[in-house]
Amino acid sequence: MGLLCLVLVLMLHLSWSLSSSIPPSSHLCLPNQRAALLQLKNSIFISEFCGDDYYNIYPKTESWNISIDCCSWEGVKCDNLAGHVIGIDLSHSCITDPLFASANNSFFHLHSLQWLEVSYNDINGFLSGLFHLHGLRRLNLAYNRFGNTVPSELFTRLVSLTHLNLSVSGFNGVIPYQISFLSSLVSLDLSSHSIPNFTFDGHGQGFAMLATNLTKLITLMLDTVHGEFPTRVFQFPNLKHIDLGSNQNLGGYLPQTNWSSGLELLDLSDCGGFRGSIPPSFEDLIRIISIDLSGNSLQGQIPDAFGNITRLTSLRFSSCNLSGPLPITIFNLTQITTLDLSHNHLEGPFPNHVSGWLFTLPSLLHHNKLAGPIDRIQMPSVQHFDLGYNDFDGPFPHSVFDLVNLTSLRLSSNNLSGVIEPVMLLNLTSLVFLDLSNNSLLSLRTSSNDVNYFFPWLQTVLLSGCSIRQFPSFFRTPYLEVLDLSYNKISGGISKWEAQGWEELQVLNLSHNFLTTLEQFPGKTLQILDLRSNLLQGPILSTCFNLQTPDQRSLEILDLAKNSVSGTIPECLGNFSYHLQFINLQMNNLYGKIPDSFGNNSLSHLFLNDNRFEGLVPPSLSNSTKLEVLDLGNNKLTDRFSQWLEIELIKTAALFVSMDLSNNQSHGQIPEEVGQLISLQMLNFSHNNFTGPIPTLFGNLVALESLDLSSNKLSGRIPSQMTKLIFLAALNLSENNLVGQIPHGNQFGTFENDSYSGNLGLCGLPLSKLCNNHGEAESPAPSVAEQEDSQVPKFWQVVMMGYGSGVVLGMSLGYIVFTTGRPWWFVSMVERHLQYKFTNWIRRKRPRRN
Numbered sequence: 037m038g039l040l041c042l043v044l045v046l047m048l049h050l051s052w053s054l055s056s057s058i059p060p061s062s063h064l065c066l067p068n069q070r071a072a073l074l075q076l077k078n079s080i081f082i083s084e085f086c087g088d089d090y091y092n093i094y095p096k097t098e099s100w101n102i103s104i105d106c107c108s109w110e111g112v113k114c115d116n117l118a119g120h121v122i123g124i125d126l127s128h129s130c131i132t133d134p135l136f137a138s139a140n141n142s143f144f145h146l147h148s149l150q151w152l153e154v155s156y157n158d159i160n161g162f163l164s165g166l167f168h169l170h171g172l173r174r175l176n177l178a179y180n181r182f183g184n185t186v187p188s189e190l191f192t193r194l195v196s197l198t199h200l201n202l203s204v205s206g207f208n209g210v211i212p213y214q215i216s217f218l219s220s221l222v223s224l225d226l227s228s229h230s231i232p233n234f235t236f237d238g239h240g241q242g243f244a245m246l247a248t249n250l251t252k253l254i255t256l257m258l259d260t261v262h263g264e265f266p267t268r269v270f271q272f273p274n275l276k277h278i279d280l281g282s283n284q285n286l287g288g289y290l291p292q293t294n295w296s297s298g299l300e301l302l303d304l305s306d307c308g309g310f311r312g313s314i315p316p317s318f319e320d321l322i323r324i325i326s327i328d329l330s331g332n333s334l335q336g337q338i339p340d341a342f343g344n345i346t347r348l349t350s351l352r353f354s355s356c357n358l359s360g361p362l363p364i365t366i367f368n369l370t371q372i373t374t375l376d377l378s379h380n381h382l383e384g385p386f387p388n389h390v391s392g393w394l395f396t397l398p399s400l401l402h403h404n405k406l407a408g409p410i411d412r413i414q415m416p417s418v419q420h421f422d423l424g425y426n427d428f429d430g431p432f433p434h435s436v437f438d439l440v441n442l443t444s445l446r447l448s449s450n451n452l453s454g455v456i457e458p459v460m461l462l463n464l465t466s467l468v469f470l471d472l473s474n475n476s477l478l479s480l481r482t483s484s485n486d487v488n489y490f491f492p493w494l495q496t497v498l499l500s501g502c503s504i505r506q507f508p509s510f511f512r513t514p515y516l517e518v519l520d521l522s523y524n525k526i527s528g529g530i531s532k533w534e535a536q537g538w539e540e541l542q543v544l545n546l547s548h549n550f551l552t553t554l555e556q557f558p559g560k561t562l563q564i565l566d567l568r569s570n571l572l573q574g575p576i577l578s579t580c581f582n583l584q585t586p587d588q589r590s591l592e593i594l595d596l597a598k599n600s601v602s603g604t605i606p607e608c609l610g611n612f613s614y615h616l617q618f619i620n621l622q623m624n625n626l627y628g629k630i631p632d633s634f635g636n637n638s639l640s641h642l643f644l645n646d647n648r649f650e651g652l653v654p655p656s657l658s659n660s661t662k663l664e665v666l667d668l669g670n671n672k673l674t675d676r677f678s679q680w681l682e683i684e685l686i687k688t689a690a691l692f693v694s695m696d697l698s699n700n701q702s703h704g705q706i707p708e709e710v711g712q713l714i715s716l717q718m719l720n721f722s723h724n725n726f727t728g729p730i731p732t733l734f735g736n737l738v739a740l741e742s743l744d745l746s747s748n749k750l751s752g753r754i755p756s757q758m759t760k761l762i763f764l765a766a767l768n769l770s771e772n773n774l775v776g777q778i779p780h781g782n783q784f785g786t787f788e789n790d791s792y793s794g795n796l797g798l799c800g801l802p803l804s805k806l807c808n809n810h811g812e813a814e815s816p817a818p819s820v821a822e823q824e825d826s827q828v829p830k831f832w833q834v835v836m837m838g839y840g841s842g843v844v845l846g847m848s849l850g851y852i853v854f855t856t857g858r859p860w861w862f863v864s865m866v867e868r869h870l871q872y873k874f875t876n877w878i879r880r881k882r883p884r885r886n
Contacts, residue, residue, distance in 0.1 A: 065106035066119045068145050073106055073121065076142035079135075083158065086130030093128045093156075113151075120148035127155045127176070134161020143169060155179050155201070167193040174199040178225070181206035188212040201225040203257065216245030222252050227279065228259040259283060265310075267291045274298065281305040281328065293317050299324055305352065306331035314358075316341045326350040330376065338363050338377075350374040362387060362406075379403040386410060386428070402426070402446065410452075413439070422446040424471065432456065432478060437463055444469040448498065453477035458489045458510045468493050473520065474501040482506045499524070500545070507546075509534045520545040522566065529553030546570070547595070556580055561590045568597040568620065575603030577626075595620040597643065604628035622646050622667065630668075632656045645669040669699070698722040698744070705729075706750075711736045720744040722768065727751065730774075735760050742766040749773055754798075759784055770794045777807045 077097040087094055096111040106121070107114035113123030124146075135154065136143075143149070143165055151174035152166075159180040166172070167189050175194070178201045186207045191214040200218065203225045211226065218224075247266035255277040256269070262285030270278070275296040280286060280303065287309025299321055304310050305328040313336035314329070321327075322344050330352045337360030338353065348369050354376045361384035366375070378401060385408035386401075402424040409430030410423065418439050429451035436445065437460045445467065452475045461467070472478060479502060489510045496518040497511050504524040511519060517540055527550040538544075541559030544566070551570040557580045576596070592615050602625040609631065618641045619634070626647040632654040634642065639660040650672040657666070703725035710719075711733020717740060726748040734743075735757025743761075746768040753776035754769065764783040768791055775797030778784070792798050799805045799813035807813060 065114055069121045070106040072145035079142050080131055081133040083130040083132050095129050121146050122150045125153040127153050131157040131159050135159045136163045136165040137161045176201040177205045178203045185209035188214045191215045191217050199223040203227040216249040219249045221250050223255040225257040227257040277301040279303040283307045295320050301326045303328045319344050328352040330354040332356050340365050342366050352376040355379040377401050420444045424448040446471045449474040455479050455481050457481045469496045471498040473498045479503040480508050482508050512537045515540055518543040522547040524549050532556045563590050564593040566595045568595045570599050572599040572601050576601050578603050578606045581606050581608050593618040597622045599624055605631050607631050630654050641665045643667045708733050716740055718742045722746040724748055732757050734758055744768040747771045767791045774798055
């Protein structure tokens with residue numbers, strides 16, 4: 037809800053705690069009132085762990101002593117004339133029992149009670165002990181754990197309530213429609229702060245009656261409710277605060293006219309279901325302080341209706357699907373401290389008359405369609421400048437370099453052009469975060485004098501997708517943690533001198549450039565190193581890792597794919613494997629044996645395909661209990677279902693969604709148990725030497741979308757059970773020795789001849805060859821002798837045993853890939869995974885400024 041909402045909650049809490057603001061009565065309390073309070077004290081169970089001076093948590097009943105006037109007891113308020121107890125505050129008192137159960141009649145003699153505050157305890161049970169307090173006006177049960185539904189008697193018996201707070205109280209289920217009987221309510225808080233709580237009476241009845249009867253409301257706070265919210269509530273004459281934020285299933289429309297003129301806070305954020313446009317009648321909300329409509333399904337333009345809203349301090353319209361130009365009157369809101377119009381479709385030029393205050397705000401106008409040049413900016417006090425993800429073009433605004441107090445500069449994903457020289461950045465001595473990425477016409481100019489430049493606080497530099505042609509060593513600073521220069525035009529090499537001095541660098545992305553040499557990996561604390569898709573040559577792995585940089589305890593992601601790196605994988609790389617999660621060395625010129633030191637409990641992705649590795653698959657990989665993707669395809673490995681793959685699985689085989697063993701020399705029969713992998717969506721065993729029949733249990737692969745068994749030596753009939761595969765969209769059984777009639781029905785009616793070509797013994801549609809009365813081709817193909825070794829590979833026996841029994845075993849493999857060609861979706865998955873890791877790493881970092 038933001039700072040303003042927090043202040044509101046604190047103000048509401050103070051309004052409940054009248055005992056702390058009203059001096060105790062001088063009137064001696066009545067004996068029956070004292071007796072009732074003492075009975076209440078004796079019936080309360082206080083947690084033995086109670087007591088926290090910092091949070092002011094302690095049992096208030098400790099001061100309830102018979103030798104002192106009960107009207108002076110802490111948390112007790114008496115009527116000054118009659119001496120009756122009219123208020124009790126036991127909040128933050130560590131109460132842990134069912135205080136209001138019917139068996140506890142402590143409240144029976146407190147019939148004059150007007151307000152009761154028991155928030156922030158651990159009270160549970162029922163409320164029946166309260167129902168006789170007909171004069172109760174204020175009731176706060178927030179932050180307890182009652183754990184049952186709200187009884188309708190709470191609303192039918194306590195009809196005098198003016199303030200009711202059930203937020204985060206542990207109640208659940210449906211709020212009875214009888215809540216509408218509380219026609220005197222001025223404050224209703226049913227918020228749950230994203231904790232699943234309760235909903236209103238179904239079919240909109242509760243909402244409709246609320247809008248009809250609760251017209252005196254000043255404050256309304258609701259969470260986890262659903263349905264169509266009545267527009268009329270926004271027009272209640274006394275309404276000041278309405279907070280419906282984070283009700284993801286709540287919808288409705290904003291009123292076009294007759295808003296409550298006293299409205300101060302309007303929060304409909306992240307409801308998703310509010311529709312229509314923002315009405316021009318917003319200009320009537322002259323007392324409004326905070327408006328948050330973000331995360332809804334609005335449309336149209338932002339009305340130019342902010343000229344009279346001079347008290348507004350927070351305005352959030354992000355992710356609302358809004359379009360059109362920026363309204364001029366927004367830039368006249370001189371009291372504004374938070375403005376967020378991001379993630380919309382706002383367009384048009386950026387106003388050149390904007391005063392400096394606008395760019396001091398934490399959020400602004402990124403992720404829109406604003407266009408045109410960025411004119412000269414004269415705002416020396418600005419700390420945050422963010423116009424990223426728009427359509428701004430023209431020269432890079434050099435006036436930005438005069439903003440000496442700037443800590444964050446974000447102009448990514450625009451069409452800015454020009455050349456930035458290191459000397460231009462010298463004034464930005466406070467800069468912490470720099471993001472100019474995805475401006476394809478923007479470049480940096482470097483020189484031999486760059487070593488003299490110094491940026492003392494710089495932590496993150498994102499310059500991906502620009503036109504940088506040389507490695508900018510001038511960014512070597514004491515605190516730099518992230519450097520992204522991917523998708524540029526950097527050529528040549530990085531010398532050992534240039535790679536030194538990056539003491540705190542943790543993420544380095546130089547992928548998709550034209551680098552040819554690398555004498556040393558920059559930094560000693562690298563966690564992510566991405567050098568894929570360059571022109572790197574030579575024994576880089578041996579050279580760099582033998583220098584013991586980066587620190588072997590820090591590296592998590594290593595990607596050198598799609599280069600021309602040669603040589604062997606050094607054994608010392610195994611020393612880095614303790615934290616390594618992602619290793620991608622595919623499509624290089626590496627050779628020799630795969631070191632028997634890769635296995636660790638962190639490794640999840642290993643890509644060594646398209647190299648010249650030979651020998652056996654290292655048994656140490658059996659220690660990689662989190663392995664999800666293994667790609668060793670297109671090498672010279674001599675293993676036959678490698679012995680280390682006789683190992684046990686940690687997860688059931690239901691995790692297999694895609695399996696590709698194509699283009700190898702695998703032989704023997706396809707085990708029936710493959711048909712138990714019911715989560716499979718893609719299965720490719722093509723271009724091998726499998727023999728025997730297609731397992732009938734393939735009919736159980738109900739999620740299968742693509743099946744390729746082509747170019748093997750399979751024989752027998754196509755199982756009729758496979759017609760149950762209603763999601764099967766691609767089938768290739770060509771170039772085998774299959775015989776008999778092709779099954780028909782469901783998806784099998786959609787496949788063409790190509791799915792079956794090269795099987796001389798098949799007959800029936802879609803082939804032209806007819807079947808005889810026995811369901812066989814009229815001219816059957818000669819039988820072909822099967823391979824001598826038709827035994828089910830031991831690997832499959834272990835995999836299927838683990839799957840069939842459901843036993844939690846030793847290791848998980850989400851994908852086992854030995855292919856020479858990679859399907860597009862597989863390549864995309866790898867790219868997305870790496871980008872996800874990179875983005876998440878940056879997001880979880882917190883700016884550090886000593």
